[in-house]
Amino acid sequence: MIKWMTNYARMYRFGVAPWERYGKAAAESIASLLDREEAERSRPLGRALDLGCGRGQFTPELARRGWDAVGVDYVPAAIEAASRKGGEGVAYVVGDVTDLSSDLGSFDFFLDIGCFQGFDAEGQRAEGRGATALANPGATLLMLAFGPTRLRSRIGGVSQAEVEAAFPDWALLDVQPAETAGLGWPMNRTAPQWYRLRHHP
Template sequence: MYRLGLTPWERYGAAGGAQLGTLLDREAKERPTAPGRALDIGCGRGQFTPELARRGWEAVGVDIVPRAIEAARRQGPAEITYVLGDATDLEPAGLGTFDLFLDIGCLQGLDTGQRAAEGRGVTALAAPGATLLILAFGPSRYQRLVEGVSRAQIEAAFPGWEVLSVEDAVTDGLGWPMNQTSPQWYRFRRTAG
């Protein structure tokens, strides 16, 4: 899609970024310690990763598309680390542990096995009490055009994580048919064990 210049998800930036900022502010307020390390899974060209850094997180973005990672590195800022890697194979990337994980639209494009693999990788890299924020489109009659995932499918990918909240995502800036998919923000906390 990057080669073809077809990146409709990037149009969602302004509206999605504002809501993400609110969620990150809440996360910082509710944490017993200052923001730590955060991993933006499927970061693309780094559209949302700087939002983490602006709020005090040591931000790392990971994506499987070399062209996207190169663009993210060029755009900066320099304090953000961008890594070429696979969301379904995070452990071998040597990324370390994280207090916060962010997945905006990556998980929804994966099949059942790939979602489980992302879940295993996130769990392996999670610091105690880590938080996971996922923005995903829901299943819809437009499934062939816009990938979506149900709450049950998301929860199945992250055993050992507790759902803290599920909130409607804003749809401003989403064109048709993406605005017909009932996007949701899911907030999880890593449980002990």
């Protein structure tokens, strides 16, 4: 868990963030998934937590859509870059998603795009426990994760069973293949999936 976090921080330090390309390439498909979240809710939408938000690629979009959005990331430089973007209804916090603070408050929606997949089983369960502790009844979680491959130690990846094991108090509502355009090799060979879960306390 710590080794992956260290590599992640180092990549930001050198200005390398290949995962940000995916958000641009798959913007349409991500938008449709967020549309679905909104369609099932009345307004105001509530609070959303962007887990592993990086430099704030998706957090401002959540706010634009009407969520009271909070982004959390382990790397201070990433949070500083995100904060410089500004935006109404957005807050950023330096924090470890495997040790989420109760000071963050409670949330109705969680977004994890490529964060959970980078942890070992212990880290995955820790993220699951933290999200569960902050989840309001009926909260949903939308997660993008690569499938497990031979390159897992370098680029991460998880199975459906591992997702379910980390979120035992959540019902798996949907699993669907994610767009691979824009990922490039070898990430486009990882069979990425979108997982949607609902908290049932």
